[in-house]
Amino acid sequence: MHLGRVAGTLVASRKEELLEGMKFLVVRQLNADNEETGGYVVAVDAVGAGVDEVVMYASGSSARQTELTRDKPCDAVIMAIVDTWEVNGETRYQK
Amino acid sequence: MHLGRVAGTLVASRKEELLEGMKFLVVRQLNADNEETGGYVVAVDAVGAGVDEVVMYASGSSARQTELTRDKPCDAVIMAIVDTWEVNGETRYQK
Amino acid sequence: MHLGRVAGTLVASRKEELLEGMKFLVVRQLNADNEETGGYVVAVDAVGAGVDEVVMYASGSSARQTELTRDKPCDAVIMAIVDTWEVNGETRYQK
Amino acid sequence: MHLGRVAGTLVASRKEELLEGMKFLVVRQLNADNEETGGYVVAVDAVGAGVDEVVMYASGSSARQTELTRDKPCDAVIMAIVDTWEVNGETRYQK
Amino acid sequence: MHLGRVAGTLVASRKEELLEGMKFLVVRQLNADNEETGGYVVAVDAVGAGVDEVVMYASGSSARQTELTRDKPCDAVIMAIVDTWEVNGETRYQK
Numbered sequence: 035m036h037l038g039r040v041a042g043t044l045v046a047s048r049k050e051e052l053l054e055g056m057k058f059l060v061v062r063q064l065n066a067d068n069e070e071t072g073g074y075v076v077a078v079d080a081v082g083a084g085v086d087e088v089v090m091y092a093s094g095s096s097a098r099q100t101e102l103t104r105d106k107p108c109d110a111v112i113m114a115i116v117d118t119w120e121v122n123g124e125t126r127y128q129k
Numbered sequence: 130m131h132l133g134r135v136a137g138t139l140v141a142s143r144k145e146e147l148l149e150g151m152k153f154l155v156v157r158q159l160n161a162d163n164e165e166t167g168g169y170v171v172a173v174d175a176v177g178a179g180v181d182e183v184v185m186y187a188s189g190s191s192a193r194q195t196e197l198t199r200d201k202p203c204d205a206v207i208m209a210i211v212d213t214w215e216v217n218g219e220t221r222y223q224k
Numbered sequence: 225m226h227l228g229r230v231a232g233t234l235v236a237s238r239k240e241e242l243l244e245g246m247k248f249l250v251v252r253q254l255n256a257d258n259e260e261t262g263g264y265v266v267a268v269d270a271v272g273a274g275v276d277e278v279v280m281y282a283s284g285s286s287a288r289q290t291e292l293t294r295d296k297p298c299d300a301v302i303m304a305i306v307d308t309w310e311v312n313g314e315t316r317y318q319k
Numbered sequence: 320m321h322l323g324r325v326a327g328t329l330v331a332s333r334k335e336e337l338l339e340g341m342k343f344l345v346v347r348q349l350n351a352d353n354e355e356t357g358g359y360v361v362a363v364d365a366v367g368a369g370v371d372e373v374v375m376y377a378s379g380s381s382a383r384q385t386e387l388t389r390d391k392p393c394d395a396v397i398m399a400i401v402d403t404w405e406v407n408g409e410t411r412y413q414k
Numbered sequence: 415m416h417l418g419r420v421a422g423t424l425v426a427s428r429k430e431e432l433l434e435g436m437k438f439l440v441v442r443q444l445n446a447d448n449e450e451t452g453g454y455v456v457a458v459d460a461v462g463a464g465v466d467e468v469v470m471y472a473s474g475s476s477a478r479q480t481e482l483t484r485d486k487p488c489d490a491v492i493m494a495i496v497d498t499w500e501v502n503g504e505t506r507y508q509k
Contacts, residue, residue: 035343035360035361035362035393035394035395036360036361037361041161041216041217042214042215042216042217042218042221043214043215044185044211044213044214045211045212045213045214046185046209046210046211046212047210047212048176048177048209048210048212049176049185049208049209049210050175050176050195050208050209052194052195053208053209058130058185060161060214060215060216062161062216065357065359066326066345066347066359072160074160074161075130075131076130076131076132076185076214077130080335080392081333081334081335082333090329090331090334090343090361092392092393092394093394094189094190094191094379094380094394095189095190095191095285095379095380095383095475096379096380096382096383096391096392096393096394097191097392097394098190098191098194098392099337099383099390099391099392099393100335100337100392103392105194106191106194107175107187107191107192107194107195107198107206107208108130108187108191108194109130109187109188109189109191109192110130111392113334113335113338113392114331114333114334114335114338115331115332115333115334116329116330116331117330117331117332117333118329118330119327119328119329119330119345119361120327120328120345121326121327121345121347122326122327123327126327136256136311136312137309137310137311137312137313137316138309138310139280139306139308139309140306140307140308140309141280141304141305141306141307142305142307143271143272143304143305143307144271144280144303144304144305145270145271145290145303145304147289147290148303148304153225153280153304155256155309155310155311157256157311167255169255169256170225170226171225171226171227171280171309172225189284189285189286190284190285190286190380190475192286193285193286193289200289201286201289202270202282202286202287202288202289202290202293202301202303203225203282203286203289204225204282204283204284204286204287205225231446231501231502232499232500232501232502232503232506233499233500234470234496234498234499235496235497235498235499236470236494236495236496236497237495237497238461238462238494238495238497239461239470239493239494239495240460240461240480240493240494242479242480243493243494248415248470248494250446250499250500250501252446252501262445264445264446265415265416266415266416266417266470266499267415284474284475284476285380285474285475285476287476288476288479295479296476296479297460297472297476297477297478297479297480297483297491297493298415298472298476298479299415299472299473299474299476299477300415320438320455320456320457320488320489320490321455321456322456350452350454351421351440351442351454365430365487366428366429366430367428375424375426375429375438375456377487377488377489378489379474379475379489380474380475381474381475381477381478381486381487381488381489382487382489383487384432384478384485384486384487384488385430385432385487388487396487398429398430398433398487399426399428399429399430399433400426400427400428400429401424401425401426402425402426402427402428403424403425404422404423404424404425404440404456405422405423405440406421406422406440406442407421407422408422411422
């Protein structure tokens with residue numbers, strides 16, 4: 035999984051039927067030191083994440099292993115809201 | 130998922146039988162700030178997208194989770210036409 | 225999918241049994257403007273492509289969705305020979 | 320698979336139900352010469368790895384092929400603790 | 415698939431049970447011109463490859479499509495030992 039900060043929302047009224055009702059969030063990727071990498075992903079939200087929250091997302095076929103996304107054309111899902119992580123004994127993020 | 134702008138069309142008359150009738154679009158990738166990254170993908174169109182439209186596409190096995198692409202040798206599908214997205218409270222794209 | 229030019233052939237007499245009889249082609253990747261990127265892939269040929277032809281290939285699990293490659297340890301397949309594509313209204317390649 | 324050094328732990332109390340009870344580790348990627356690449360992954364621990372240990376992890380759908388992670392929205396799993404490896408006849412890491 | 419040269423072996427006594435008995439090889443990636451790229455992968459050996467041999471490996475779910483690796487947490491498998499390949503009419507590698 036990778037880490038990211040929810041940067042905003044995306045609206046797409048015309049989409050594959052299987053995606054009706056899903057919330058799409060624009061997630062800026064973070065590195066292990068809690069810095070933005072410049073990368074992003076648009077992910078389906080499976081945990082009720084809000085803008086500015088730090089989240090963990092899964093990609094690829096693993097993104098379809100939630101009740102919400104199963105068998106859907108979705109390749110990225112937010113599956114956790116991060117409380118804290120540490121690297122080399124130092125806290126890099128605290129909610 | 131990632132974002133892209135439909136740049137053009139691709140024609141391939143000789144192809145795997147399972148792909149007969151599919152529309153292939155050349156999609157230039159966009160970053161979260163609506164700038165081209167230089168990357169691209171050729172994606173099957175599952176939503177009736179047109180040239181110059183901004184779209185969202187899914188990659189990998191998730192690209193086969195539409196009625197059109199199921200069990201097909203297709204690793205990228207346009208599954209939504211984007212209306213708008215915002216980042217850090219600012220609109221980055223509006224259809 | 226991505227685009228490439230068939231650069232040559234590869235021979236591997238000692239291989240996983242499931243791959244017997246497959247033709248392996250070395251494919252140099254092309255960008256959307258028909259320029260080589262420096263990248264490459266070795267792909268199984270499912271459409272009878274020849275050296276110097278411009279092709280489209282699928283990667284990952286989607287590469288196993290042809291009759292030839294189903295359930296085989298193959299992660300890239302040439303699934304179409306390209307006739308033409310255009311970008312921003314200009315033809316970038318014509319067979 | 321790729322190699323990494325376990326750099327720390329991550330806590331996420333609000334997460335997809337299927338992930339309850341899993342231990343998430345922040346893993347800094349190593350190259351074949353046992354140097355950090357700058358990349359990282361957050362992986363589920365399937366083998367009881369501890370901070371500072373050098374591990375091997377699997378990504379993508381293969382990360383779901385352990386008893387712990389089967390059918391879970393998990394795209395990276397630590398599946399081995401490395402004892403040693405060598406490159407060009409020289410030991411690059413010894414536990 | 416991609417090409418690589420077997421650079422060495424890796425030992426991991428503590429690992430997921432499903433991986434017992436597998437041989438792990440450190441493979442340095444090669445480009446189409448038979449030059450090292452700096453990248454690497456640790457792959458399970460399905461064909462009896464030895465150190466210094468040039469091999470072809472499959473990644474992702476395709477790495478699980480050999481008898482040895484089926485349903486295992488393995489994302490890279492050596493599925494062929496390369497005899498020769500050519501690019502632009504020139505031999506780039508000959509065993």
